[in-house]
Amino acid sequence: MIRRSLLLLLPVLLFSGCHGPSHHGVRERIDHEQSPDQVEISGVEYWLDGLRYEPYGEGDFFVRTRSDQLVQFPCARCHDQPGFAASRTDGDLPESAHLQILQPHGVAEGLACAHCHDGEDPSQLVGQKGPVDFDRVYDLCGTCHFEQRRDWEAGAHGKRLATWSGPRVIENCTGCHDPHAPRFETRLPTTMYPGSEGARR
């Protein structure tokens, strides 16, 4: 009788324990448990309050607008002379309004102001296919940086704002990069490891 019950137990012992995550990788678990149904978290839109954004392409996601963040605009307020020269260079202006434009990106590669700005009105962006809205500046940047644009559309480049669920709102190119000096600046870290050299100083 004991032997028979042990025999009955055998398959249980053989096939048990294969269901825990310890026996499969998390990638297999994801494949097994994934669902195309979007998870809905009530009230998630609350965290997007105050952000201005507009739909991208067919509206799968949203891009933060840029025009409402421009502070030195329109450009022709100062750059009112041919060749983007400014007639007002004195006390009317903060002296270092945008000194970074003295060394705009791409100059070494042959880029000039007029590659992105309209020659007549610098406040108007132009790409190879015509005028580009400041809110859709990705069309302009993406002309050269097409790999970054692909990653940005998919989510591997750039930054999603506020939430991981609900409407996907992402930062525009110029939300993170200064269009005239797109490389991130060199600076001291915001904080430090408590035992670091900086902390002891």
Next chain:
Amino acid sequence: MSARLPILGQEAPNHGCGSGTCGCSSEAPPVVEERLDTDVSRRQFFGLFGSLTAGVAAVASSGCGTKSAEAAEKASLDWEEYFKGNYQVMTDEEKRATVERLERRWELEHGSRVEISDQNAVPGVLYGYAFNISKCQGYMDCVDACVKENNLDRESGMQYIRIFEMDEGTMQLGDGDGRFYHEVPAAGHFYLGTQCFQCDNPPCTKVCPVGATWKEPDGIVVVDYDWCIGCRYCQAACPYWARRFNWQEPFVPEDEVNQEQHYLGNRLRKKGVMEKCTYCIQRTRKGRNPACAEACPTGARIFGNLLDPDSEIRWVLANKKVFRLKEDLGTEPKFWYFMD
């Protein structure tokens, strides 16, 4: 459960009554005897005993005027908190009750209000993280945001996140510098951030002798700060040095306390317990990004639902070359590194 009872050598809080001089009766009302005739567990008994003691204390304090009603209320809350169960086995009602006690206790102690959530895991969600080592510039904005969001001890300078400055062309984390403080990014270096990876097969939870740490259904590894005995086995078991211990009473300036809290997340800890990154459980269960991802100025941090085939993190896993740290250990971290 009886094996997990706290040591019961402690006396009921003394509320200044029972001396007989104040005119209050210190004898237990007959209801105790009635209840003791029935079959009650040790926990139920002490729970009942506690509420009665607190009740007597409240009567005494109001009658005697020796202690304020608030002190009695706080003592009652302390007592009930002392005999509560493990969060893992609490019903939703019990979770709500303990959270309300903790909120009220904070109010009595500090005069300000905090909101402690007991929100459960959202079904259909498994959190995952991807970190772009081509993008991180070592600014450490994430570390700063994490400290503030999670009410980390300012005095010891506790940090959940470490950023390592690595020589280009190397992948030996042991050779990375986690103590850098100079202008970043430094030429010839890249930056790699670590924190708790919320392993799918976490070694830390298995060694806990009291069941005070576990993996939630959404994949977040959490600690019940009121159940932890501070043995630090989990800290030793974690192969990624992701857990932190409170050697002292954590200190957060009153005006810097983040009042949006979660029981399993950033509520204020105490001396002698473990804590760790929870992917900002108090934010992420509401659909928000973790504080580190929100603070990152370079977009190096990608957070999302691994079970959503259309999520950004799934695109990264499918289209980028990704790796995890110490994959050979089989811990299955849900935190991937990738390059552009």
